Amino acid sequence: MTDKQNQEMEDQKLLGLLAQFEDPNTLIKACNEARESGYKKIDAFSPFPVHGIDPALGIPRTILPFFVLIIGLTGCAVGLGMQYYANAADWSSLFPGYNFMISGKPFFSLPANIPVTFEVVILSSAIATFLGMWALNRLPRLANPLHRISRFKRVTNDKFFLLIETKDPKFSREQTESELNQWGASAIEEVNEDLTDQQLPSWLQLVGLMTALILLIPPVLIFRAEGMTNRKPRLHVVPDMDWQDKYKTQTMAPNLGDEKHPVYLFVDGRAMQEPIPGTIARGDLDTDSEYYRGIKSGTDSFATLHSAGARTGLQDAAPQEPSDQDTPAAESSAEPAEPDWVTQFPPNVTVDQALLERGQQRFNIYCSVCHGYAGNGDGLVNVRAMALAASGQATWTAAKSLNEPEVIKNPVGRIFDTISNGRGTMGPYKSQIPVEDRWAIVAYVRALQGTGLKPEGVTKADEDTVEE
Amino acid sequence: MHEAPPAKITSPVVSLKDNYVRLIPVSLIVAAAGIGTALLLSMDMQRFSFAYLTCFCTLMSLCLGGLFFVIVMHLTRAGWSVTVRRIAEIIAMCTLPMFVLYLPILIPLMMGSDEVYIWNVEGWSIHGDAEHKAKVLAEADYPPPIEELKAMYLNRWFFGGRMVAYFLIWGAMAWFFLGNSLKQDRTGDKQITAKMQKHSTWMMIVFAATLVFSSFDFEMSLAPFWFSTMWPVYFFAGSMLSALATITLIAICLQRTGRVTDEITVEHYHDLGKLMFSFVVFWGYIAFSQFLLIWYANIPEETFWFAWRINPNSEGVMTGWQWFSLVLLFGHLLIPLLALMARTVRRSKNFLLYAAIYLLIMHWIDHYWIVMPQYSEMVSHPVGPAAGLAFHFNPLVDIPCAIGMAGVFVALFCLIARDRPLVPLKDPRLGEALAHHNP
Numbered sequence: 001m002t003d004k005q006n007q008e009m010e011d012q013k014l015l016g017l018l019a020q021f022e023d024p025n026t027l028i029k030a031c032n033e034a035r036e037s038g039y040k041k042i043d044a045f046s047p048f049p050v051h052g053i054d055p056a057l058g059i060p061r062t063i064l065p066f067f068v069l070i071i072g073l074t075g076c077a078v079g080l081g082m083q084y085y086a087n088a089a090d091w092s093s094l095f096p097g098y099n100f101m102i103s104g105k106p107f108f109s110l111p112a113n114i115p116v117t118f119e120v121v122i123l124s125s126a127i128a129t130f131l132g133m134w135a136l137n138r139l140p141r142l143a144n145p146l147h148r149i150s151r152f153k154r155v156t157n158d159k160f161f162l163l164i165e166t167k168d169p170k171f172s173r174e175q176t177e178s179e180l181n182q183w184g185a186s187a188i189e190e191v192n193e194d195l196t197d198q199q200l201p202s203w204l205q206l207v208g209l210m211t212a213l214i215l216l217i218p219p220v221l222i223f224r225a226e227g228m229t230n231r232k233p234r235l236h237v238v239p240d241m242d243w244q245d246k247y248k249t250q251t252m253a254p255n256l257g258d259e260k261h262p263v264y265l266f267v268d269g270r271a272m273q274e275p276i277p278g279t280i281a282r283g284d285l286d287t288d289s290e291y292y293r294g295i296k297s298g299t300d301s302f303a304t305l306h307s308a309g310a311r312t313g314l315q316d317a318a319p320q321e322p323s324d325q326d327t328p329a330a331e332s333s334a335e336p337a338e339p340d341w342v343t344q345f346p347p348n349v350t351v352d353q354a355l356l357e358r359g360q361q362r363f364n365i366y367c368s369v370c371h372g373y374a375g376n377g378d379g380l381v382n383v384r385a386m387a388l389a390a391s392g393q394a395t396w397t398a399a400k401s402l403n404e405p406e407v408i409k410n411p412v413g414r415i416f417d418t419i420s421n422g423r424g425t426m427g428p429y430k431s432q433i434p435v436e437d438r439w440a441i442v443a444y445v446r447a448l449q450g451t452g453l454k455p456e457g458v459t460k461a462d463e464d465t466v467e468e
Numbered sequence: 469m470h471e472a473p474p475a476k477i478t479s480p481v482v483s484l485k486d487n488y489v490r491l492i493p494v495s496l497i498v499a500a501a502g503i504g505t506a507l508l509l510s511m512d513m514q515r516f517s518f519a520y521l522t523c524f525c526t527l528m529s530l531c532l533g534g535l536f537f538v539i540v541m542h543l544t545r546a547g548w549s550v551t552v553r554r555i556a557e558i559i560a561m562c563t564l565p566m567f568v569l570y571l572p573i574l575i576p577l578m579m580g581s582d583e584v585y586i587w588n589v590e591g592w593s594i595h596g597d598a599e600h601k602a603k604v605l606a607e608a609d610y611p612p613p614i615e616e617l618k619a620m621y622l623n624r625w626f627f628g629g630r631m632v633a634y635f636l637i638w639g640a641m642a643w644f645f646l647g648n649s650l651k652q653d654r655t656g657d658k659q660i661t662a663k664m665q666k667h668s669t670w671m672m673i674v675f676a677a678t679l680v681f682s683s684f685d686f687e688m689s690l691a692p693f694w695f696s697t698m699w700p701v702y703f704f705a706g707s708m709l710s711a712l713a714t715i716t717l718i719a720i721c722l723q724r725t726g727r728v729t730d731e732i733t734v735e736h737y738h739d740l741g742k743l744m745f746s747f748v749v750f751w752g753y754i755a756f757s758q759f760l761l762i763w764y765a766n767i768p769e770e771t772f773w774f775a776w777r778i779n780p781n782s783e784g785v786m787t788g789w790q791w792f793s794l795v796l797l798f799g800h801l802l803i804p805l806l807a808l809m810a811r812t813v814r815r816s817k818n819f820l821l822y823a824a825i826y827l828l829i830m831h832w833i834d835h836y837w838i839v840m841p842q843y844s845e846m847v848s849h850p851v852g853p854a855a856g857l858a859f860h861f862n863p864l865v866d867i868p869c870a871i872g873m874a875g876v877f878v879a880l881f882c883l884i885a886r887d888r889p890l891v892p893l894k895d896p897r898l899g900e901a902l903a904h905h906n907p
Binding site: 049051052061065069111112114115 | 756759760763764809811905907
């Protein structure tokens, strides 16, 4: 070695000494010696796994299992939480969740969520194991100075190596070398810092560039497809999801047997069964008559209920038609007695600012188109329809002004019933508007009436309730 | 990779020696006392039969697990397990005398008793009495009723014949392995191992088939109208788990009394612990798979079985079986799952001893939970829905019966082990097993 080369070598930072051994037993012995003489930063390399090398090197057991356990438990919580949120959460308006009632099933039921939770645990544990192993081994590394030592190449074949790093407090260039020789090293090499160009190899840069370009293709295709019209039928990737084998409701199920022994899904041949007599679907047990129907409890017998239901739409609509105008007497005698409407809001409706605001919002959506924003019966639809009716192009019954005395006189229960079941030509809204929103509208209507005409006949109680 | 070190048995004592002469009568006395107490205190043959069947099925599945262990170790040419394989071979050999223990159930059955298996009576029906059955069948125009189809399989002569066949097959397979292994102890012939490996292949298939149908027969046919294709796997999962626990327990007991002290090392316990852990998970996985499919499909002819065990009865009263279900969920799955997870505990003999005993108790509770609600159903409501399903756990009957059956098992084990070596002395893989090391 010339002096110049020597000088260069000394400029390079020495990383450690690599000793070569001829067989695994010598390697283990050397590892034990190194550990016992106080070296900490040591590592062994071998063509195959050598039993007992870990204790010989003094390597503590890996913390990977604990890491995986924690990630797995986190995955369990995330998996369960995700399903809870997607099925049953009813939180703030910011994260409202998706608690939609489907087939009357409970929103959340643990057994159904176990498989997905299980899979998330397995998946997160597997990923944690993989990534954790890489991280603990400080991978990926593009280069390792050991690979620049030509002797080291035989580590994948028939040689065994022990590395002692300079970072070790006990390391000293001469002392360590003599010790390694003493422990049976057949050769010793210096490991120097890698001073070669640390840039990515150019072929790897090319691969990266190509990958990035290829990854751009799908979004480009998507943007292109968005701006185009395609008349071809779409591609069915999962055909049995697009065309499911299922029976539609209200149809006959096909006969699975033969003529002689017909076999249907159900005995009566229907594809779906009617509710069992005497049963009520989940959430439909509306026993609170004041709240659900606006009728004082104890007075809504089955008969009044039915007449209230039957009156809506059909019988009340009848007088509007000219043919029935001839027999007003018969009509009025057939009219059943008015139920005993509640005059107060039911106890579980709290009339406050929030309810009135909700009511205003719902009123503006559902009612104002006909009744107008102020309830004066001057909604856009009404105005237009009246104009058409005046020119004979349509028949239309004018929407009521809610501020007329006769409307104001009505107890809240009756207004609630009108919204629910309709009255005259007004259709029922109970399928669109939930009960609590209908009461909110009632409260808002009362508020409108309070700001409009001050009619006689409004009970003090009603006003008090509104102003609460 | 490694050259196997020379196999050398170094323990001073490798057999039960003369102790079995004393152990057999002692354990038989325990057995007689336990089962006798159960019989006396139950004061009812039917109640006793169910308690007895519970314990029988627990023990039976345990012995079958031992047989599976032996077959699968030969099938996979396992080296590590050689030192504990003899214990499993002896447990497997217990399957044959188990037939005698089944006679108290089988003989009344052949004589026409339907006290245990309700299908064992002419014209049994899910629809209750014959009149009701006729009415139901007249209304529903389904071609042949399910009872007639099932009667082709569940009738006393076919059942009895199957039982004889099962026990003969199991006995023959167990004797094939135990006998050959003992022969190798004397001759040291390596070809014997090759022969056992060769025949373990088809024996595994035969074992699977017999286990599947015997699990249907022993316990699932108690509820003859119930459907579960997952049942044999469930039975097997518990079976293998209890066999592993028993092998661990016996190995520790043998070592504590100064036998085979050098051959079975902490590495073998570690592997047994790992297998126990995995079969705890497997049991839970299978139990849940069985439950989830039935729960989700929600078909009455499947759900009733779980409804008896999980739901309050139709009067809204908790019957007590719910507690058993919860004990199984936590005690048979979640607690051992967490307890056996760490490497250090699996390498602790003391811990494994308690874990093995605990898992065996859980296994008994598992079978109790399977068998006994059928009795409650029979007694409370011979026909119709399980409105008043009662709770029939009686510690004074069930626990002595279980202790008695444990005595029977110890007696059987000693009877088969005698002064035979408790490790295969000249197995060609003994060296590998002795040098076995968990990374």
